Amino acid sequence: MGTHRRLGGYRLLDEIGRGSTAVVHLGMDSAGREVAVKELSPEFAADPEARQRLAREVSAQSRVRSPHVARLLDADVTGERPYVVTQYVPGCALGDLVEAYGPVEARRLPRLARGMALGLAAVHDAGVLHRDLSPHNVIVLGDRPTLVDFGIAHPAGADQVTRPGMVIGTPAYLAPELIEGRRPTRASDVFAWAATLAYAATGRPPFGRGSLHGVCFRILRGQADLDGLPEPTAELVRLGLRRDPAERPTARWFAGALAAWGTAPGAARSRTLVA
Incomplete structure (x- = not known):
């Protein structure tokens, strides 16, 4: 040791x-507890x-408190070797889990x-x-998911707008408005939540694989492959993948809808959508 x-x-x-x-290490603190240490690579x-x-990552993650989001523990962004320390989340990335064992x-x-949805709502x-x-940014242990990696997170409403042809994020899960170069919003995150859920349920990225151009084209056309997606999950995914971001319910609404479905099937259908 x-x-x-x-x-x-x-x-x-x-x-x-x-x-x-950056490189992420499994680390140990002075009390012997496991942590995740993200260190900028020497060349950066x-x-x-x-x-x-x-520093933006630290600022964003430090605000969030949720059992479904990895907790920020420590950071030094001004020293010779800048680093961020977060809670170590045991388990397996959802992407790796589905690749190894098939759909959830x-x-x-x-x-x-x-x-x-609860983790995203807290964010x-x-x-x-x-x-x-x-x-690959959702760690799963049993049925419990935890959101990780705030590397490109930023405050809502910040003056950061993508440009057409500039892809920031994981392409297969980007909302159409981001591909068009519009400002990211909470609704953009909701689209990614729905696309991630579709992948978990089917084992396939909802807008297919292949070239970046082909995937983005299908996203812009709303050509999601949801074949085999079970209800009521399919209904929620369709809501989250709506082309118009103003028509997508919030993450908090989805969490409530899922709770209602879990206790009284059909109850969530009577709720008013809150975009």
Whole structure:
């Protein structure tokens, strides 16, 4: 154990993830608890823009409190080796789980869907947009999902607008308005939630695979492949994938609808949609 690298007050045990600018380690704090330590890669450690993005990530994630969202524990974005420490979430990424074992069973879908909706609602309640909700940013243990990776999150209403041809996020789960270069909103996150749920239920990205151009074309045309999606999950997914963001219910509404369906089938259908 003494041969492991240290970063701040944390021992780095193993690499568990890697992105374009950062590496995520399984770490251990001074009390012996497991944590996730995200460190900027050496070639980006001195890059002011990379440090600024990491600072935005810390600012966004620090606002959120939910058992369905990985908790921020510590950070140092000004030191020689900038890093962020979050709660270590045991389990498996939803994408890896589906790839290995196939679609989530219909009886398990409502609890998974509601947990994701509750996590997303907490993010939105904190005034934050996640912007990259996808199967690989949802960690599942049993039927309990936890949202992770706030790498491109930012405050709702912030002056950040994408441009046509500029893709920020996981392409297969992008809302059509983002592909068109419009401002991200809570409704954009809801679209990603619905697309992620469709993937969990069918084992297929709802807008197919292949070229970025082909996937984006199908998203813009609303050509979602929902074949085999069980009810009532299919009805919720269709609501979340509505082309007009103003017509998509909120994450909080979806969480309530799933709770109602779990106790009294059909009860959620009588509710008024709140976009």
